[in-house]
Amino acid sequence: MAHVIMPKMGDGMTEGTILRWLKKEGDSVEVGDIIAEIETDKASVELPAESSGKLANIQAKEGDTVPVGAVIAEILGEGEPAQVVGSVELEPSEPASPPTRKEPVVTAEQAEPPLQERVKASPLARRIAQEAGIDLAMIKGSGPGGRIVERDVQQFIASRQAAAQVPTVEPARPAAVRESPPAVGGEPLSRMRRLIAERTTITKQTVPHFYVTMDIDMTEAMALREKLNAALPEQSPKLSVNDLVTKACALALTRYPQVNALYQNERIYPSQEVHIGIAVALPDGLIVPVLRHCEKKTLRQIAAETRHLVEKARAGRLTPEEYTGATFSISNLGMFGVDEFIAIINPPAVAILAVGAVQKQPVALEDDTVVVRSRMKVTLSADHRALDGAVAAEFLRELKRVLENPYSLVE
């Protein structure tokens, strides 16, 4: 008899929801057969059987949310009686042999992120951080061997409070209005909403953002795009403006690795590999699938893969590897006609590009003649701990150069 457990699909996953059982009690299953669909914070994934036999004793109904490691069903061998089970402690040292499977599916084993260095912290520091709702990964330890000790957490809390207090320019509003509780009702946060709330709050409070905006002439790039799309067979998907921007970013980032960097534990890790996260709106939030190794990809590859990832994201089928590990991100609200906006960085990356709409505008030339050009505004949000305004500006100037001389995009 084998237990079917709620798998750990990524770091930080503590529970999962059964979306759907694809097999019912009594069904015969083979190793690798998909028996259920599971929803994590970020995606839904398929759960393959890790042994063959009869599915029995389903413990979690569709819609149930259960902790990682909980037994959700059993697979009985030939002639085995069903047993009542509770839960097993999951330290996924488990399955002895990896399941052999016919199609690529994600298993708990696969999804397990590479072994990460455990955050060293004293028990007291852990307790205080937990009570204050602080992620220890954001704190640098000053104790022996980098251990996070009480004073580090206290200092972090103090600095956070100080940061929170600085802009206390209270709008002059009547106290009664401000303090009156919201009317009855209110919806509890969905898991994704809650996650977004937590992460953006912490990021905005702890990462010193600064912003640099650049106006880019897209006339040439739009013309190139039109030519390239015209050459495509009728039914094949077209290149988008965002694909051009992604490719241009990949080129500019390889020249400015300071912008393509990770900031962790007071160290900066500039990356030669360019993994670009593309923010995708979902009905209940957003997700940032990651386009890997953009530095090696052609414009067409970028376009095709982005399309594929966006489709998977909207279907809620991204695997954890597909939405983690970005070294840079792009958020594009141009399709909504947004002129310009600023985005929140996606740590540990140090920068994100907010892309506005391409709009026809009158432009005054050197000789004082006025012409109509296609313009686009981009705003880089950057982490001031890792880089400064001048580098951000140089990066944007390079991005502008590439997009205004767009043939390097297809070289």
Add this chain to the structure above:
Amino acid sequence: MALITYREALRQALTEEMERDPSVFVLGEEVGRYQGTFRVTEGLLQRFGEMRVVDTPISESGIAGMAIGAAMIGLRPVAEFMTFSFALIAADQLVNHAAKILYMFGGQIAVPVVFRGPAGGGAQLSAQHSHSLESWYAHIPGLKVVTPATPADAKGMLKTAIRDNNPVIFMEHAKLYSTRGEVPEGDYTVPFGVAEVKRKGRDVTLIAYSQPVLLALHAAEKLAETEGIECEVIDLRSLQPLDMDTVLQSVRKTHRAVVVHEDHRNVGFGAEVVARIQEFAFDDLDAPVLRVASADVPIPYARNLERAAFPSEEDIIRAVKRVVA
């Protein structure tokens, strides 16, 4: 209050208890005519006579057996071991008899006996005569183990030991006999199982017993002066029963602790204290709990090597700095 030595304090306790209760008597090697190897029993023979101050042959097993037998028939013997290093030969009497008789006889026969004498070393007595061994006794259910560090506790706890209906291992320290301290006059007792905060501090809890309490206090003074680190020093006084409440209360305040004892580090009593701290105050700890103890070697004779093997003030200071790092 009178300023007297640890030795005099013990003698006062013996004298007062022998005056108070005729069933109390003293036995051991050289306790009578020779007046005691460390002069603790000085004057007792003259005062109470040979019936109550009994010189024994050189047989620790015999001394212990005789004391246990006397206790079983209703007397209150105080048996002196010349040192606890010599008590090893009486181990069967202590462990299998003194500690077990009440239990084996269904609670019908108590063994109100005190085994006292110096433990520890530090006077170039070498490997065979420098044992501490309190952890051995504390390991045995049925024995009480106390280790007073001051004259006041020596007197008050010896009285408590004599009045206790259970066998008590009363461990003194040769280096403490000549230390002086204020001792309340007249009849008073110090209860077992109550640790004492000897010095208040906010940064680190230093836990010690017997002679190393003085070492810890000196180290604490030096740390306060030179480093501004304020150590809270706790004297456990009694190892069995053990007052963890006082220790835990302090650790919950300082979040750091160092245990100091003269016994070897390996499987020493400090290991028990550390285990209980992490068991009951895990979430209050901001650093690992360290032990300062003797090196795990036979105690050397050579002065320099002996010094190096025993815990020192510098060792304590180093450990404290490590836990506040």
